[in-house]
Amino acid sequence: MTEERPYHHGNLRVALLDAAERVLREQGADQLALRDLAREIGVSHAAPRRHFPNRQALLDALAVAGFARLDSTLRTAMAGAGEDFASRVRATMTAYTRFATDNAALLELMYTSKHRPDAKQIAEAAEAPFGLMIELILQGQAECKLQEGDTARIGIVLFATLQGIAALINGKLVPPELLDGLVETAVEQFLRGARPLP
Amino acid sequence: MTEERPYHHGNLRVALLDAAERVLREQGADQLALRDLAREIGVSHAAPRRHFPNRQALLDALAVAGFARLDSTLRTAMAGAGEDFASRVRATMTAYTRFATDNAALLELMYTSKHRPDAKQIAEAAEAPFGLMIELILQGQAECKLQEGDTARIGIVLFATLQGIAALINGKLVPPELLDGLVETAVEQFLRGARPLP
DNA sequence: CCTACTTTGTAGTCCATGACAACATTCTCT
DNA sequence: AGAGAATGTTGTCATGGACTACAAAGTAGG
Structure with a gap:
């Protein structure tokens, strides 16, 4: 010993x-x-x-790693959802909010603006999962399930909704039991709200 | 002197x-x-x-005060928007994201889960602005501009979207110039995505 | 008023932690 | 083998939160 x-x-x-x-x-x-x-x-x-070199640097490294882990989580979820657009959206949104509520403190680190100089590195790391959202939107637009228009905008709003749901639950302002229902509502509203004009 | x-x-x-x-x-x-x-x-x-009694207690007090200030900001904005449902939604959403980006650190305090025992007090304070959202949704439902159904759910998702947009901007993951456009997209999608089934 | 009690502020202390510097050990490369 | 770079260690400082004992100012009841 x-x-x-x-x-x-x-x-x-x-x-x-x-x-x-x-x-x-x-x-x-x-x-x-x-x-x-x-x-x-x-x-x-x-x-x-x-x-x-200092405490913040370690926290920043955690945040960067967090984005990488989030990205692979989302990609796995999306890959497992088949080709159908709606089911991909649902799978990705569910996976995101699950990750976010399972890793509450990490999420906070990832999104919080405490990063002064290292912001670039973190923003870069965030691009991977962001890009995934964009890909998803592009698929929806290609399949005429989503309206044309500013792809990034639509993706960011979707991302924001998920992030917001997770934040409300992590902050204990909304009870965790509501998670699935909220995600479902968000999915439905997104699919209806962003579909092409008739 | x-x-x-x-x-x-x-x-x-x-x-x-x-x-x-x-x-x-x-x-x-x-x-x-x-x-x-x-x-x-x-x-x-x-x-x-x-x-x-300790540092956290002061931070919690700031958060509680923040919710009160947010509530009055939202109510003022809503009151100034007339009676039309869509314009009320737009005004409220704009006011929320403006408040959130003008008070980034405060918002973080308000939503972050660092509050252990004081959580109750903060959750109570959060109910005021939450309630306002609910009122808004109820109006939309009464005027048949929104689908019937779980009012709270719809309200929370809306709230979450705003909160998420603000968080992405405050976290410098999205440039602030995009704020107005994102809010506009969110408003449109909400009005379309949550309207009654034809 | 004046005395007891409460509230509010002060002085002094302890301890944990981040940051830094000087030094020690190990690794690597030629 | 030897030089220089990495990587760890010891020692130190300053900051800041928490706590205690004490002091001053307010407040009531007699």
Whole structure:
């Protein structure tokens, strides 16, 4: 049981991110202390600084990783929904809100404007899931299920609706039981509200 | 210029809230330190504790006040929009997103789930603007401009869309210039997507 | 009024944490 | 092997929240 602790951890950056993600999930961003992470991992209090110049940098890295994970979640959901446009929309919207409510604190990090200089990196990371929404809208327009027009605008509004539903639930302003019903209403309204003019 | 400083400030609670709101707006919640407020107001570092048992309590009070201010903003906007349903919707939605983007940090406080025990108080405060949305939907339903059905659900989805648009802009994921266009798209989609089935 | 009680502010302290600097160890590459 | 770069450690500082004991000002009841 004599734990060998080599001078170099070997994987500290990843270990920090993993531990940070767990703390974020369990206790929120406010409770996330670099020193706690270091203690838990078994390195000295200043070690994290070699990998993240400051606390915010670690949070930003979490946000960037979050967008990547969100993107792959959405793509998986969409791929599993077949080719039908409506079912793709439904699957994607459901997957998004599920991710958002399962990762409340992470979502907050991802969308919150605390990022001053690193904003570019985060905005870039956000483009992946954003792009997916755009692809979806483009499919709908190609199939004449959605009105032509500013694709990005429609996509952003859809994205915003999902994000808003999740935010209301995460903020405990709306009880979680309502999630599925709200998403369903949002899906229906979107499909009806954005379909081509007759 | 000999500033008379009576032992008792006389209005410290209000002074704290005012100063806090300004700091919140100018520098964000993270930068809000009780000791700074005390210094600025000219009281000792522990004085704020007489009015707010801890930092979070002050932030919660700001959030509650924020909901009240939001409510009155929305009611004013709605009152100024005449009786027509569509124009009321438009006015309210515009006022909401304007408030939300003008008070980004405050909005975050209002919706963020950092409130553990005080959640009840904040949820109560949120009911005022929520109720306004409900009233609006009820009017639309009464005038047969909206489908019958779960009023609250429709209202929450509408609210969520606005909140989401504001969040995307506040988080700098979407440039602010797009605000008006996005709101317009959201209004149109809402009016079309939630209108009665033909 | 004046005395007891309450409210509100002050002074002093403790502790956790982020940031930084100086130094130590290990790795890597030639 | 040796030089320089990475990566960790120890030590230190400043900030800020939380807490306690004390002081001053307000407020009532007698």
